[in-house]
Amino acid sequence: MTILGAAIIGCGAIAPLHAKAIAAQSGGQLLAAVDIDVAKAAVFGEEYGCGALTDYKELLNRSDIDIVHLCTPHDLHAQMAVDLLQAGKHVLTEKPMAVDLPSAQRMLKAAEHSKGQLGIVFQNRYNEPSIKIKETIESGVLGPLVCMKGVVTWYRSPEYYKESNWRGKWTSEGGGVLINQTIHTLDLLQWFGGEISSVQGSVSTDVLDGVIEVEDTAHACINFRNKVRGLFYGSNAYLVNSPVELEIVFEQGTLLLRRDCLYLWKDGRETLLSEPGVSGIQGKSYWGTGHQRLIHDFYDHVREGRPFWIDGSEGLKTLELIAGIYSSSGIEKKTHPWQTAPSN
Ligand SMILES: NC(=O)c1ccc[n+]([C@@H]2O[C@H](COP(=O)([O-])OP(=O)(O)OC[C@H]3O[C@@H](n4cnc5c(N)ncnc54)[C@H](O)[C@@H]3O)[C@@H](O)[C@H]2O)c1
DSSP: OOOEEEEEEOOSSSHHHHHHHHHTSSSEEEEEEEOSSHHHHHHHHHHHTSEEESOGGGGTTOTTOOEEEEOSOGGGHHHHHHHHHHTTOEEEEESOSOSSHHHHHHHHHHHHTSSSOEEEEOGGGGSHHHHHHHHHHHHOTTOSEEEEEEEEEOBOOHHHHHHSTTTTOHHHHSSSTTTTTTHHHHHHHHHHHOSEEEEEEEEEOSSOBTTBSSOSEEEEEEEETTSOEEEEEEESBSSSOOOOEEEEEETTEEEEEETTEEEEEETTEEEEEEOOOOOOOOSOGGGOSOHHHHHHHHHHHHHHTOOOSSOHHHHHHHHHHHHHHHHHTTOOGGGOGGGGSOOO
16 A cells, blocks of 8 residues: 655644544554644654654655645645645645635635645544435435524633634634634535525624634524525534534434434434444544544545545635625624625
8 A cells, every 4th residue: 555645734732633543544654743833843743753844845845745734723724735735745724724715716726736635624524423414415315405503502711712822813713613613514514505595694702802803603594505594503602512413404304413413303203313432533522523534535535546525615615605604794894804705
């Protein structure tokens, strides 16, 4: 089997999950860890047995590096991805792919002209309930999809924003709860529902005013072309990280995700369809535990020369949904970059 050489840029909170996933397969080897903070790069390199660098541009001419994982602040993803794709590297970027739509488009263009692939980390698509919901929609076994509801109520403390100073700011985070925490659930809703025809959203800062510039709470009504409607509520203003809740209503039954268990409600009876197993897969449960599965799948696609399915265009769809929520919410033009998003 071809061993793909890997590098991780950004040695912060999420990076260990990537390093462990690379190590947990036989087809990849972590060769370099890059962080602008020299001490962080060194500690990470020591821990995962790879080289340590401070400038990602040193990766561009390295023939031993095939895949680069972007685990950096949001506003850095686009330029790094473009540079790496232009150098022929495969890029797996953490969500969101970018902090505005033009940057995301630049990434798509770079991927189009590169021998490298661009993959986006939406690991919740690999959760068993997500796969079952998607299969139920596609098989039509419960009849047509009617409407969907997604609820994310999490807690992010003021300390969380102080730990990494790019968080909580329009320029570097690109938004708040929408673009950072609830992006996974919005991605699932757009994946399930298909093409979106209009969005009406609302955002507010309910408890973190003075700590962050961006929103900590948002809701949206999402209308899909096929007449399906999605309602969404997300907030970092809760006091615990509750499991994501989904309700997917079909003409002949309803799928419910509660406490990571998927239930079918049909003919007045509830049936358990799936529950979290003891899979040994790493990841905080409220992040979803599909990181390792997604990373291994990306490597398999690269090795076999097959296009990875969660590519730049998939990342862009979710970013467009987020842009639609921001631009319809009427927040002050001067404070955020999303008013340039296409209006709906
Ligand atoms: N998929 C998920 O569920 C999930 C969960 C958490 C975080 N994330 C994503 O992972 C990314 C990183 O988040 P985090 O929480 O690990 O952030 P973090 O602040 O903990 O880590 C970011 C690291 O990037 C480094 N960095 C900053 N500028 C750099 C540069 N120019 N070159 C190299 N390194 C640089 C910082 O020094 C820091 O170590 C974000 O996109 C975030 O949204 C995804």
